[in-house]
Amino acid sequence: MRDVLGWRRVFGVMAPSTNTVVQPDFDDLRPPGVTNHIARIFTPDADAVSDDSFRAGIATIGGNVLDAVRSVVTCRPDHLIMGMSAVTFLDGVAGAEAFIRQVRDASGLDVTIGSHACAAALExxxxxxxxxxxxxxxxxxxxxxxxxxxxxxxxxxxxxxxxxxxxxxxxxxxxxxxxxxxxxxxxxxxxxxxxxxxxxxxxxxxxxxxxxxxxxxxxINAATYWHALRSTGITDRVAGFGRLLEEF
Known part of the structure; x- marks a missing residue:
């Protein structure tokens, strides 16, 4: 028997603990029968960010991702979404693929990431x-x-x-x-x-x-959620958020 609210798909979403935008954005985009469930990636807020401190912050977030993955899979989602972009772009395509493998190994689930989603949206x-x-x-x-x-x-x-x-x-x-x-x-x-x-x-x-x-x-939030929907067979068009969700 399917989840009574997420009877089409249950998404597990990993997002930085400092992020207050991705969760409401994803909820605005979800069609009926799809639910989003957030796991927070522990992220200390940083002041006076620079190139160096930014890279250090990304390393901290990257090191904490799998804890969030292991937490969110306990709700038995059908698919995972990475609600943070930086770690999926750094180190190029090979780095993105390595990130996906890490998450799959830890969860046994497929995951949508921002870098691949943006490339698919452009294409x-x-x-x-x-x-x-x-x-x-x-x-x-x-x-x-x-x-x-x-x-x-x-x-x-x-x-x-x-x-x-x-x-x-x-x-x-x-x-x-x-x-x-x-x-x-x-x-x-x-x-x-x-x-x-x-x-x-x-x-x-x-x-x-x-x-x-x-x-x-x-x-990126539109592209990532669009990619998660299409990757899991949900073809609903969502109006009001641009051509990507309305036409493709």
Whole structure:
């Protein structure tokens, strides 16, 4: 007998303990019969983040992921979702595949990760090769995203790191600031704009920006949840969150 609320799919989601955006975003995107269950990855908040402290923070999060995996599998989910992007981009495609293997070995389940989901989202739109990248992080992260996308056949034309001063500070970036960043990144030499960083609130703004920029604007939370749905056979179209969920 299926779970009475998650009668179609039960998703286990691993997210940093400092993240306050990914959980409500994923809940806004879930179709009927799909439920999300969050396991917190212990993440000390960090002040005065720099390239070096950012890498150190990612290492801490990466070291705590499997504890969250082992916790969330006790609710017997059908599929796992990594609700944090940085660890899935750093070290390129090989690093992403290694991360997936670690989670599968610990859980026995398939997992959706942000890097693969974003690449699949770009490919779903067709003809997207030149990309601009927006992140709330520091330049070292954007370099990791560019490396990963390059290995997947995309060129990062330009990028913008907002250099948020703490992990929790990411959730305080306003829609107006994000809109200004999108306008700085856009240009005729860009086929699509990709936003990474799951604690940056961009779900609805990205959908609106597709209308006023006239090109794909992909928020990582939308791409990740879309990929989890499609990977598990759920083809429902979800309106109001951009072309990806409405058309593909």
């Amino acid at each position: 779903a739109h067709g003809g997207v090769r030149r990309v601009a990248v927006l992140s709330p992080y520091w330049p070292v992260m954007n370099a990791g995203v560019a490396r990963y996308l390059g290995e997947r056949g995309h060129t990062v034309v330009r990028d913008l790191a907002l250099r948020c001063p703490s992990w929790t500070g990411i959730a305080r970036v306003t829609p107006a600031e994000c809109r200004a960043a999108l306008l700085r990144l856009d240009g005729d030499d860009v086929d699509a704009i990709l936003q990474v960083g799951t604690n940056l609130s961009m779900l609805r703004l990205a959908a609106a920006a597709e209308l006023f920029l006239g090109k794909p604007v992909i928020a």
